[in-house]
Structure formats: C-alpha cells, structure tokens
Amino acid sequence: MKRFIGEPLPVPLTPAVQCGSMLFLSGQVPTRPDGSIPEGIAAQTELVLQKLGALAKEAGYDYGDIVKTTVFLRDMKDFDAVNDVYRKFFPKDPPARSCVRAEVAIAADVEIEAIAMKDQ
Template identity: 45%
Template sequence: MEQQLEKQVVATKGAPGAIGPYSQAIRFGNLLFTSGQLGMDALGAFPPTVEEQTERSLLNVKAILEEAGYAMEHVVKTTVFLKDMNDFVAVNEVYAKFFAEPYPARSAVQVARLPKDGLVEIEVVAARP
C-alpha cells in the first residue's frame, strides 16, 4: 500500500510570523522547507549590523527547525540572500558558528532588495532519516 504524503504547516512564536500568504515552514515526508528568515526578532525589530541580522536570521531558522523536531545538523541546503555581496565575509563568520562539517550545500546571491529592507535573508531545507 502506497503511503500518502501531505504537506504539514510548521509555525512557531519563536520566529517572526509570515508577512504574506505563506508558511514559516512546510514539512513534507522527512523534508522540512523553511521560508526565508529575515534578521529580525519576533516583534519585527532589526538589529543594525549585517552580523547581528545574520545571527538573528539563523536563530529564527533554528526556532522553526526545533518546532518541527529538527536541528541545525539536519540542514542539507541553505540559500543566503544578501543586500550587498560585500557583506559575504561577515555573514560567513556568523554562519560558521551555526553549522559543523559536513556543511550544508549553499547558494549565496545578492538581491536588489529584501522585504522590510533587511540586510540578509536565509532559507533552509532540512532532512531527517
């Protein structure tokens, strides 16, 4: 008998709520897909530096993962959206504190503008056995 998979919404108050028609994350089978997490706190406040926003973004990702029963070591792919590619090194320094080898696959791109004029936004895909 074939098992039917369905999308399950994951939401936590430990990260900012969606600011549009989307979910913080969707679990599908053993995979978890997070929406992009800006570097703001749950009240919508942004710290001033890209380093602080990167840390906040990854703390938001971590809160969503934990709500779904995942951890940072389950992350297999990340996408980092930067307002300014000149911040790449600073973002990497913070990013490296959240992940251990084997590091997830990653893409990093500069974008014209992020929601709410954030400096960084990070989304992840996580998988559990």
C-alpha cells in the same frame, strides 16, 4: 502528506512545510518580535539563523538536519561577515549553499531559507 509549521503570518506564506522526511523553511529575515531589526550584518545573520533553528526545532529537526540553504544579501561586501557567523551554526559538514545578491522584502541586509531532511 504535508504538515504546516509555524505561526500564521500576515503574508500568504507558511513559515515551514514538512513533506515526508523533508522540511522546507521559508526565508527568514532579522526582525525581532517588536518588528525592529538589529544593526549590522553579523547581528542580523545571527538572528536569522536563530530563527531558522527555532523553526526547525518546532518541527523536530536541528541544524545538523539542514542540507541546503540559500542566502540572500543586499550587498555582497557582507559575504565574509556572514560566513563568520554561519560557521558558528554549521561548524562541521555545512549544508550545500547558494548566495545571491538580492533586495530583501524589508529593510534588512540578509534573508536565509533552508531545506532540512531526516534520514529514514
């Protein structure tokens, strides 16, 4: 059984879908409610991870339930700065992760998607 999480969006995707004990979180980008994007990769990464956490929490999960992330970076030179912020959210036993260079769909420098799972 699937459960759809998050507010409807103007694009054809669901912010998160829960299937059994697994939660699939669509890629989050660093847009504020007013549509603006913070300056700098650290601020953008912080906002993206906060948004992922809020979406996970809405479904009854937390950062400790995240088992896999994929980080999309516009420029790989930002890798170390992203890691510095990422460590704050996953200080111990971080999830499996991939990181790829990609053009993000908006004028942002980072997008992160995640998979979370609850122990049954």
